[in-house]
Amino acid sequence: MDSILVKGGGALNGEIPIAGAKNACLTLMPATLLTEEPLTLTNAPRLSDIATMTQLLQSLGSEVAGLQGGKVLAMSSYRIGNHTADYDIVRKMRASILVLGPMLARDGHAVVSLPGGCAIGARPVDLHLKALEAMGADLDLRDGYVHAKAPGGRLKGAVVEFPFVSVGATENALLAATLAKGTTVLKNAAREPEIVDLAQCLRRMGAQIEGEGTATITIQGVDRLGGATHPVVTDRIELGTYMLAPAICGGEVECLGGRMSLVASFAEKLDAAGVSVTETERGLKVARKNGRVKAVDVTTEPFPGFPTDLQAQMMALLCTADGVSVLEEKIFENRFMHAPELIRMGAKIDVHGGHATVTGVEKLRGAPVMATDLRASVSLILAGLAAEGETVVSRVYHLDRGYEHVEEKLGACGAKIERIKG
Ligand code: EPZ
Numbered sequence: 001m002d003s004i005l006v007k008g009g010g011a012l013n014g015e016i017p018i019a020g021a022k023n024a025c026l027t028l029m030p031a032t033l034l035t036e037e038p039l040t041l042t043n044a045p046r047l048s049d050i051a052t053m054t055q056l057l058q059s060l061g062s063e064v065a066g067l068q069g070g071k072v073l074a075m076s077s078y079r080i081g082n083h084t085a086d087y088d089i090v091r092k093m094r095a096s097i098l099v100l101g102p103m104l105a106r107d108g109h110a111v112v113s114l115p116g117g118c119a120i121g122a123r124p125v126d127l128h129l130k131a132l133e134a135m136g137a138d139l140d141l142r143d144g145y146v147h148a149k150a151p152g153g154r155l156k157g158a159v160v161e162f163p164f165v166s167v168g169a170t171e172n173a174l175l176a177a178t179l180a181k182g183t184t185v186l187k188n189a190a191r192e193p194e195i196v197d198l199a200q201c202l203r204r205m206g207a208q209i210e211g212e213g214t215a216t217i218t219i220q221g222v223d224r225l226g227g228a229t230h231p232v233v234t235d236r237i238e239l240g241t242y243m244l245a246p247a248i249c250g251g252e253v254e255c256l257g258g259r260m261s262l263v264a265s266f267a268e269k270l271d272a273a274g275v276s277v278t279e280t281e282r283g284l285k286v287a288r289k290n291g292r293v294k295a296v297d298v299t300t301e302p303f304p305g306f307p308t309d310l311q312a313q314m315m316a317l318l319c320t321a322d323g324v325s326v327l328e329e330k331i332f333e334n335r336f337m338h339a340p341e342l343i344r345m346g347a348k349i350d351v352h353g354g355h356a357t358v359t360g361v362e363k364l365r366g367a368p369v370m371a372t373d374l375r376a377s378v379s380l381i382l383a384g385l386a387a388e389g390e391t392v393v394s395r396v397y398h399l400d401r402g403y404e405h406v407e408e409k410l411g412a413c414g415a416k417i418e419r420i421k422g
Pocket of ligand 1: 023024095121124126165331332375
C-alpha cells in the first residue's frame with residue numbers, strides 16, 4: 001500500500017490547477033442511463049471513484065470510454081443490459097446508489113444493493129427511497145438489495161418534501177423525475193453547486209427543470225432525453241483544500257479555475273483567520289504573509305454553509321492558530337477521526353460529541369499517521385506540510401479516491417512531498 005512522505009517547513013508559492021468535481025461527476029455519470037444517445041462529460045477528474053462508477057455503469061451495459069487521459073468521459077447506454085447493481089461494486093462507493101433513480105425512470109425496474117455504513121457515519125439512504133416511493137415506485141428491501149418497480153413501467157410526478165437536506169437524495173430524485181409522467185416538486189432540496197451542475201446537464205439532454213440552486217426544484221417530466229456534451233463544474237472541495245496550503249504554510253498560491261461563489265462561506269472563515277483571498281481572472285489567489293493565523297469557530301452546514309468536506313482540512317489549519325477554535329460537525333456523526341492523528345503530530349484537540357475544541361500550538365511535529373477517509377487523509381498532508389520534520393501518511397488509497405496528482409500539484413509550489421510505493 002502506498003504512503004505519502006511530507007517534509008514540512010517551507011512556504012508555498014505558485015499556481016495549482018483545480019480539477020472537475022468528483023462529486024459532480026459521480027452524479028452526472030449515472031445520467032447516461034436516462035438516454036440511448038451518447039453523453040459526454042469534459043473536465044472529468046482522474047480518480048479511483050470515477051473508475052469505480054465506470055465499472056458500475058459498464059456492469060449495467062453502458063459503454064464508458066476515458067479519452068484524453070481520462071479528462072473526457074464518452075458514455076453511451078443504448079440499452080440497459082443488466083438492471084442489477086451488485087453489492088461488490090456498491091460497497092466500494094456509496095454514490096453507486098445514484099443509478100437507482102435513472103434505471104427505474106427509464107425502464108421501470110431496477111435492483112440496487114444497499115450501500116451499508118461507512119467510516120464517517122451510518123449514512124442511510126431512506127430519503128432516496130422515500131422520494132422514489134412518492135413517485136409511485138414499489139420498493140422491496142430483501143437480501144441487502146432494493147428491488148424497485150414502477151407500476152405501469154413509469155414513475156409519476158409527485159411533491160417530495162425532504163425532512164432535511166440530502167445531496168444524494170436530491171440527485172436521485174432529480175434524475176428520476178426527468179422521465180416521470182407529470183410534474184415533480186422537490187422541496188427542501190440541496191442547493192450544492194453539484195446539484196446545479198446536474199440540472200444544467202440534464203437540461204442539455206432535454207429535461208425541463210427550474211429552480212436548481214434554490215430549495216425548491218420543479219421538474220416537468222418528458223418522454224425521452226437525448227445526448228449532450230457537458231463540462232463538469234470545478235471541484236470546490238479540491239479548491240478549498242489547496243486554498244488551505246498557503247494558509248497553513250505561508251506564501252501565495254493561485255488556484256486556477258476557482259471561483260468565490262463556490263467557496264464563499266469557507267473564504268469568509270479564511271478571511272476571519274487572517275488569510276487573504278482574492279478573485280483574479282484565472283481563479284482565486286490565497287496568501288498568508290504575516291504571522292500565525294487567528295482562531296475561528298466553524299460549523300458545517302449544507303451549501304451555502306461551511307462544507308463538511310472541508311472540516312478536516314480546516315482543522316489542520318486551526319491546529320497552529322493563535323487561540324482556541326471550536327469546530328461543530330452537523331452533517332456526519334463520526335467525522336473527527338483525523339483528530340487523534342493530528343494529536344499524534346502535537347495538536348491539542350478535545351473532541352466531545354459533535355464538537356472539537358482546538359487549542360492552537362506554535363508548531364506541529366512530523367509523525368507517522370494513518371488516513372481514515374478521503375478528507376482526513378488530505379488534512380494530514382496539509383498538517384505535515386506545516387510541521388517540523390517528516391510525516392508519513394499511510395493508507396493513501398483514500399486520497400486517490402478524490403485528489404488527482406496531489407504530489408505534483410503541491411510539489412510545483414515548492415512542497416517537499418513524495419509517494420512511497422508499497
Ligand atoms: C454527498 O454525500 C457527498 N458525496 C459527500 O462527500 C458530502 O460529504 C455530503 O454530500 C454532504 O455534503 C457525494 O456527492 C458522492 P447527504 P451524500 O445525503 O449525498 C443523512 C466526500 O468526502 N442521510 O447530503 O451521501 C446522512 O447520513 C464525501 O467527497 C440520511 O439520513 O450526503 C448525512 O448525515 C463524503 N438519509 C446527511 O443526511 C438519507 O437517505 C447528509 O447526507 C440520505 C442522507
